[in-house]
Amino acid sequence: MKQIPALGHYSGRILSGNFSDRLKARVLEAICHFHALEQFACAPIPYISAWREDDPAIWYEFAGRGLRDLLDCYGADLAEHLQKAIIGRCIYSDQRARKRVGKKILDHRQLSRRRDQLRNEGRNSGQVEAIYKIAAPTGNLHWLKDQATVELFVDDRICLSLGMLIDVTKEMQAEEELARVEKELRRHRHHLEVLVRDRTRELRAAQLEVVQRLARAAECRDQKTGDHITKMSRYCAMLGVAAGMRKNASDLLFHAAPMHDVGKIGITDSILLKPGPLDADEFELMKGHCVIGAKLLAGHNSDLMRTARSIALNHHEKWDGSGYPRGLSGKGIPLSGRVSAICDVFDALTSERPYKRAWPLDDAVLELQKERGRHFDPQLVDSFVENIHEIKAIHDDQAT
Numbered sequence: 001m002k003q004i005p006a007l008g009h010y011s012g013r014i015l016s017g018n019f020s021d022r023l024k025a026r027v028l029e030a031i032c033h034f035h036a037l038e039q040f041a042c043a044p045i046p047y048i049s050a051w052r053e054d055d056p057a058i059w060y061e062f063a064g065r066g067l068r069d070l071l072d073c074y075g076a077d078l079a080e081h082l083q084k085a086i087i088g089r090c091i092y093s094d095q096r097a098r099k100r101v102g103k104k105i106l107d108h109r110q111l112s113r114r115r116d117q118l119r120n121e122g123r124n125s126g127q128v129e130a131i132y133k134i135a136a137p138t139g140n141l142h143w144l145k146d147q148a149t150v151e152l153f154v155d156d157r158i159c160l161s162l163g164m165l166i167d168v169t170k171e172m173q174a175e176e177e178l179a180r181v182e183k184e185l186r187r188h189r190h191h192l193e194v195l196v197r198d199r200t201r202e203l204r205a206a207q208l209e210v211v212q213r214l215a216r217a218a219e220c221r222d223q224k225t226g227d228h229i230t231k232m233s234r235y236c237a238m239l240g241v242a243a244g245m246r247k248n249a250s251d252l253l254f255h256a257a258p259m260h261d262v263g264k265i266g267i268t269d270s271i272l273l274k275p276g277p278l279d280a281d282e283f284e285l286m287k288g289h290c291v292i293g294a295k296l297l298a299g300h301n302s303d304l305m306r307t308a309r310s311i312a313l314n315h316h317e318k319w320d321g322s323g324y325p326r327g328l329s330g331k332g333i334p335l336s337g338r339v340s341a342i343c344d345v346f347d348a349l350t351s352e353r354p355y356k357r358a359w360p361l362d363d364a365v366l367e368l369q370k371e372r373g374r375h376f377d378p379q380l381v382d383s384f385v386e387n388i389h390e391i392k393a394i395h396d397d398q399a400t
């Protein structure tokens with residue numbers, strides 16, 4: 001057997017213990033090899049660690065002077081010193097998964113819990129690759145990359161890890177800095193997203209405010225009571241939900257319905273405010289408010305404006321095709337138009353006007369049912385009647 005070189009920092013127990021010649025020969029060969037490497041002042045720190053398969057304790061058969069100097073430890077308890085010096089985090093990779101050094105960060109406690117698993121990974125794959133962050137007794141922090149091969153000596157129930165520790169402090173500090181910058185960027189991006197969301201919400205609120213005021217402006221010129229557009233839009237939202245619309249779509253109806261008569265801005269006062277009934281020519285002009293409204297609301301791509309335009313254009317269409325301006329019929333009339341037609345007429349009937357009294361709710365419902373399949377979508381009339389309690393609540397709420 002070869003002689004052990006006079007290493008001075010040899011702390012192993014295999015060569016002097018009751019182990020097989022094969023294991024001893026392997027340890028001795030590795031020691032001589034690593035010792036020779038040290039003589040050439042190679043930068044990586046060689047080491048040989050060993051452990052019994054059934055014992056969590058690890059010890060060093062050999063450790064390069066660089067590691068002992070770093071830990072200021074020259075006794076046999078190098079392994080314990082190293083365990084204690086590992087702080088904060090370590091990064092391990094699973095060689096079998098063909099990952100390079102992984103980004104998974106384990107703190108000291110997690111590392112202890114996973115030690116058996118990591119050992120098994122090393123034993124099964126024959127390789128270990130890890131990076132340790134170490135607090136040296138001097139207070140300095142070091143990152144050491146550990147690259148080792150693991151050999152199992154079944155007869156002795158011993159595992160040998162033959163490896164090199166490479167100082168990768170500069171690289172890892174750069175990586176830490178990168179991680180810090182990325183985290184800062186993520187925080188900044190999140191902040192921007194919140195800002196954009198807030199601004200979008202403000203813009204949407206401003207948009208709603210403008211269109212509602214536009215609807216009010218149109219209503220001021222009419223003889224209807226001030227709460228017509230409020231009630232009518234609440235009926236629309238309720239009926240939309242009853243007709244199976246999603247919350248978003250019924251909300252759109254709620255916000256867009258107030259603009260159904262915005263085209264009346266373009267109707268002359270002599271017709272709009274005429275106390276008596278309109279003659280045929282006047283009525284033809286009055287019908288123009290649908291197209292005028294649609295033109296006013298056209299050209300904007302938002303869901304709100306598209307829905308508002310559709311309601312303005314279609315709220316006087318009739319299920320049987322006798323409505324205006326285009327004489328659409330059945331489901332050829334957009335749903336928003338069919339819903340708003342019912343709600344507009346219902347509120348007109350049940351509201352007081354300078355020229356008429358408010359109809360009782362029951363009479364108004366009878367009128368809707370009479371027009372079921374003629375003026376109005378029959379299914380929507382049924383849904384409206386089925387939800388008459390909610391309709392009544394909206395009516396009474398607005399009436400007080």
Ligand SMILES: [Fe+2]
Pocket residue numbers: 260261289315316
């Ligand atoms: Fe109208």
Ligand SMILES: [Fe+2]
Pocket residue numbers: 228232260261344
């Ligand atoms: Fe109306």
